[in-house]
Amino acid sequence: MMERSLNERKLDFDENYKRVLDQIEQAALRSGRRPQDVTLLAATKTVPVELINYGISRGLAQIGENRVQELLDKYDALDREHCQVQFIGQLQTNKVKYLTGRVSCIQSLDSVKLAREISRQGEKAGAVMEVLVEVNIGREENKGGVDPDQLYEFIDEIRRMPGLAVRGLMAIPPICSSKAEAKRYFSRMAQYYVDIKGKSMDNVSMECLSMGMSSDFPEAVECGANLVRVGSSLFGPRA
């Protein structure tokens, strides 16, 4: 198949965006929530800036990048007046300094060492960095995220760090063979989220439950996600 031109990709985006918003709306209503309470974050790895900015002009208000270098390469050209940038990929401690002042949230916090550096860089910039704690909900080896058994202890350990503020949880469940299996992971995440919220810990607010990608975002919303991270269903398959 011939590679699609930028113009074709823009037309594809319009159609995809409408469909994704519609699916989010239907899933929100099925779970008894208001569609506007679910945020769509566009996962933009490998997507050219011109197509991202087109998406922003059509209404995208949140984008997420995975790699620090790619984020820096795109950053100046992004229409940041109309869109916030978040970081959603695995993060090395020595790269945190490039994110302060650039991203509104780091969704992939999963170690005390990383938390210390985020807090240190936040303080240095005179800012409080918003973070989500990534949970390894499938307890998979070689995958980012805090072990669910250590989640409460972990949050308790990082929540007093002055340069960061915990705003919620994020998860990437294992690849599932059925929607029912995916929903079990999502529901478990929602339980942690609600439980931690109920504890009202100082300097911890559960505002964001980030889960669901192209293959499963309607199920995630049905289970309680209020932010979904969608890439290929918006921009087409990644080259």
Ligand SMILES: *Cc1c(COP(=O)(O)O)cnc(C)c1O
């Ligand atoms: C790429 C990515 C997504 C989106 O994946 P799609 O399957 O393309 O929707 C979501 N979250 C993270 C962390 C990603 O890296």
